[in-house]
Amino acid sequence: MKQRAITGLFFIIVMIGSNLLGSYVFSVFYLLLSLFCLLEFYKLVKQGGMQPERFTGALAGVTLFFFFAANCYFPAYKYIILLPILLSFIPIGELYKKSEAPFTNIGFTYLGLLMAVVPFMFFHAMAFTRGDGVFNFHVPLGFLIMLWSNDTGAYLVGSKFGRNKLFERHSPKKSWEGFIGGILICAFAAYILSNFYTEYNRFDWIIMSLIISNFGTMGDLVESMFKRSLNVKDSGGILPGHGGLLDRFDGLLMAAPIVYAYLYLISN
Known part of the structure; x- marks a missing residue:
C-alpha cells in the first residue's frame, strides 16, 4: 500500500507538471507517453x-502524433501526405516475415495506433481548442482532475456501497453504485473547476x-476486455502498485476524443 501511494503521488506530480511547464514540454511529454503506451500495447500483444x-508501428505512431501536434503551432497538414506512405510499410513488412497470421499482425499493429496514440492526440489538442495557436493548460489539466475524481469516486463509493455489478464479465469489481458515485464526484469537481477556469461556462464543464464519467468507464472496460482476451492482469509493471501505463490511461481511450469533439464544436 505504501509503494502504491508513493507511486501514485509521483505520478500525479509528473502529470500536473507536464501541464504547467509550457507548451513545448507538454507536447514532447505526451509524444513520448503515447510512444511508451504503444510499445506497451505491442508487448502485450506479443x-x-x-x-x-x-x-x-512505433515510427508511424510518432509521425502521426507529431504532425497533428505540430498543426497546433503552425499549418502542418500539407505534410500529412507522408503518413499514408509510412502506414503502407506495415503490411509490406509482413511480406518479408514468415507468419501464419499476417493480417492478424497487421490488424493489431493498426489497433495499437488507435488505442495508444490517437487518444493522446486529442488530449494534446485540448490545450489548443481555441484554434489560435495559444497554449492553455486549463482544459487538459481539468480533464485529468475530473478523470481522477471519477476513478476515486467510483472506487470509494463502490467499495462501501457496491452491490450490483456493472459489467461483471469484463470487470467483476465495478458496480452501478460506484459508477453513479464516480459521476457525482466528477460533476462536483467540474463545478469547482468552472469557478477558476472560466474559458468555458459551468454547463460546459458539467x-x-x-x-x-461515462466514456472513461467504457474505456476502462474495453481495456479490461483487451487484457482478459490476452489472459494478463496488468498491462505492464512500469508503475509499481499500479500496473502499466495503459492501466493508468484507459479512461482517455474514449473520453479524450469525445471531449475534444464537444469542445471543438462549441468553440467554433
Whole structure:
C-alpha cells in the first residue's frame, strides 16, 4: 500500500507538471507517453502470440502524433501526405516475415495506433481548442482532475456501497453504485473547476464531466476486455502498485476524443 501511494503521488506530480511547464514540454511529454503506451500495447500483444510490426508501428505512431501536434503551432497538414506512405510499410513488412497470421499482425499493429496514440492526440489538442495557436493548460489539466475524481469516486463509493455489478464479465469489481458515485464526484469537481477556469461556462464543464464519467468507464472496460482476451492482469509493471501505463490511461481511450469533439464544436 505504501509503494502504491508513493507511486501514485509521483505520478500525479509528473502529470500536473507536464501541464504547467509550457507548451513545448507538454507536447514532447505526451509524444513520448503515447510512444511508451504503444510499445506497451505491442508487448502485450506479443505475449498473446501475435507479432505486430513494432518498429514500423512505433515510427508511424510518432509521425502521426507529431504532425497533428505540430498543426497546433503552425499549418502542418500539407505534410500529412507522408503518413499514408509510412502506414503502407506495415503490411509490406509482413511480406518479408514468415507468419501464419499476417493480417492478424497487421490488424493489431493498426489497433495499437488507435488505442495508444490517437487518444493522446486529442488530449494534446485540448490545450489548443481555441484554434489560435495559444497554449492553455486549463482544459487538459481539468480533464485529468475530473478523470481522477471519477476513478476515486467510483472506487470509494463502490467499495462501501457496491452491490450490483456493472459489467461483471469484463470487470467483476465495478458496480452501478460506484459508477453513479464516480459521476457525482466528477460533476462536483467540474463545478469547482468552472469557478477558476472560466474559458468555458459551468454547463460546459458539467457536460465534460459526464462525458468523462461515462466514456472513461467504457474505456476502462474495453481495456479490461483487451487484457482478459490476452489472459494478463496488468498491462505492464512500469508503475509499481499500479500496473502499466495503459492501466493508468484507459479512461482517455474514449473520453479524450469525445471531449475534444464537444469542445471543438462549441468553440467554433
